[in-house]
Amino acid sequence: MSEGKRRLFPQVSSARLVLLFSLALVLFYNFATWRALNSLVPMEGLWGVAFFASFGLFLWAAFTLLLTLVSFRPLLKPALTLVALVSAAAAYFMNSYGVVIDTVMVQNVVETNPGEATALFSARMLGYLLVLGVLPAAIIWLTPVRYSPFFRGLLSKVLVIFGCLVVVAVCVGAFYSTYAPVFRQEEKLTHFINPTNYIYAVSKFTKQRLGIKENLVVQPIGEDAVMPRKVSADGRKSLMIFVVGETARADHFSLNGYARDTNPELKKLDILNFTNVSSCGTSTAVSVPCMFSRFPREDYSDKKGKTNQGLLDILQRVGVSVLWLDNNSDCKGTCLRVPNRDIPKDQPGPFCDGKNCLDEALLQNLQAYIDGLKDNAIIVLHADGSHGPEYYERYPKSLERFTPVCHTNQLGSCSSEELVNVYDNTILYTDFFLSKVVELLKQNQERFDTSMVYVSDHGESLGENGVYLHAAPYAIAPKAQTHVPMVMWFGSGALGGMGVDRGCLERKADGAELSHDNLFHSVLGLYGVHTSLYQSDLDIFHSCKRDMTAAQ
Known part of the structure; x- marks a missing residue:
């Protein structure tokens, strides 16, 4: 790009883009998560505010760690685009219908027919996809990203991951007695955390289906079954x-x-x-x-x-x-x-x-x-x-x-x-x-x-x-x-x-x-x-x- 040509967005490093996108996920895509958390741990008093702040920081660090794994030049923008679009759809269904995202929900999506799918379309859904999906994707592609040389970039990623792990450890350690029981109730919280809920559910569902396909031999049952000629007393x-x-x-x-x-x-x-x-x-x-x-x-x-x-x-x-x-x-x-x-x-x-x-x-x-x-x-x-x-x-x-x-x-x-x-x-x-x-x-x-x-x-x-x-x-x-x-x-x-x-x-x-x-x-x-x-x-x-x- 020539010096005279003005950029719509300033150039950022790959690490900063991941940090900013992860923060957006915490703030705009997880209303259902915050509602679920509040039902488990009401935000009352200074302690409650501190715990919610730590949870937000925990999510930010966890999302950053996850997305840092794909923050290489060929993968970063396509991966963030996909996450933005799918997370927008997930946010819509969780916010509009109160559903949770797990393997059964993924199975429902895979096995639905076109008629059932189109019945769910609406102007509200389109709005979610445009504002939380298409718009962030456009910003991602219009933002010039600076990538470090391979080994320097790899070291930077390792340091970011280490830093995220430290943040996660500090957040959990400071409120361990609250985090532990909350995360044991996965149906009440972790199935709402966007995007890790659908990433985990899709990977688990895919693993299950591949296992079924590899061993898809339908076992006969009841081979000893017999039925008398007369079921009723009158022989009908x-x-x-x-x-x-x-x-x-x-x-x-x-x-x-x-x-x-x-x-x-x-x-x-x-x-x-x-x-x-x-x-x-x-x-x-x-x-x-x-x-x-x-x-x-x-x-x-x-x-x-x-x-x-x-x-x-x-x-x-x-x-x-x-x-x-x-x-x-x-x-x-x-x-x-x-x-x-x-x-x-x-x-x-x-x-x-x-x-x-x-x-x-x-x-x-x-x-x-x-x-x-x-x-x-x-x-x-x-x-x-x-x-x-x-x-x-x-x-x-x-x-x-x-x-x-x-x-x-x-x-x-x-x-x-x-x-x-x-x-x-x-x-x-x-x-x-x-x-x-x-x-x-x-x-x-x-x-x-x-x-x-x-x-x-x-x-x-x-x-x-x-x-x-x-x-x-x-x-x-x-x-x-x-x-x-x-x-x-x-x-x-x-x-x-x-x-x-x-x-x-x-x-x-x-x-x-x-x-x-x-x-x-x-x-x-x-x-x-x-x-x-x-x-x-x-x-x-x-x-x-x-x-x-x-x-x-």
Whole structure:
């Protein structure tokens, strides 16, 4: 650059650029971190101010140390640009929805579909990306950087890293009794620290996925499984429709005591309502494969889910016709080895608009499939349910009973009344949809012993304590994200034909502590499948069978 040409920004050393960018990260990208810290250690009095100052200095030193590792001429500006852009997006989601960034959240991002992703776009998000992403990136590229000769620069970096370590040690040492318990609660603090939260989560997720890919051999399970020819006493075949709900919380079901009548259709039916059911996870990516897995929640992992067959594989092996229909993101690997089909968003009919489909689209032409069944069958309907943040697109306007409603994906800009109203309308539509499922099953009672099982994959936060949506780490997740509704309906004579006492089951439904862990064994029990994997103590129906030998 010529002497006469004026620079927009003064030249700085690579070390100074890293220091300045790290300071910006502390000051502008970590509001969620400061909120989380204040909830753990309230900033009260001089001691509180001193601790918060030490924590800010701790973060500044830690970020500087991390970025110094990439402060070489070919890497520095691209690395800082990437950090600015991703950190801007992370700040937006943490500030707007109260989410945390961990491996499960990274998995959700990787496994989301374009429709779900675009539902999150907004002017506010664009503002974050421009102000905290594009603008800092432009400044970085317009700022001339002075690099020292290699060995002198290397020595300088070593000294900076050493200095950062000293600062970290002094900060932690001065307040060790406070730092130690705070950092043990990683879900409450470190998952908010931007950018180390997503750097760690992405690296851990990548390591897990590479490990799975290297050993991606799906292990067969239940190879000893057999099913008697007659499941019911009268020898009729069984037809179950298993509805996987989405983002429904149990405390917004009027069947569970909610003040609003959100279940007007189900309450007319002879259903079994299970009031105390917990989910396996707080996101679809975890809960859906887990609920069809033989592994209980405490022992389940993404790797186990992807490298082991599940409930549907066993049912298909013993001769049950299996079909998975999806109106959600996808089946998260659960349906890969059984017949499956996504509902096209542009299919003709009254339920799809090219972008979304109402859940009733799952029932279109389903009778024709049922007419061709000759064996026992299970049809899984993966519903869109109450999927946020665009709740207002999940139900027809004819069922917009509760008003006014939130008509934006910026949930924090809506009043609590608007948000609850629009969410309750989605529950109202789920109630209507389930009544249509039962209506379809009733039409087929002469040929089959029919049944419906509905359970949501997880719940949803609606702004309580500043938290929206779901996917909170399970250890700290609010009950709104883990307490899920579960409803069952059985056709005329179906339970009796299987030797199940309905009165006993009704007593169990009212308060018995259940979870997704029960589903694998309960469905096997209903179909009378005999396998060494079956655990009668996890079968909801086993203790209510009059003929206990049927489950041996």
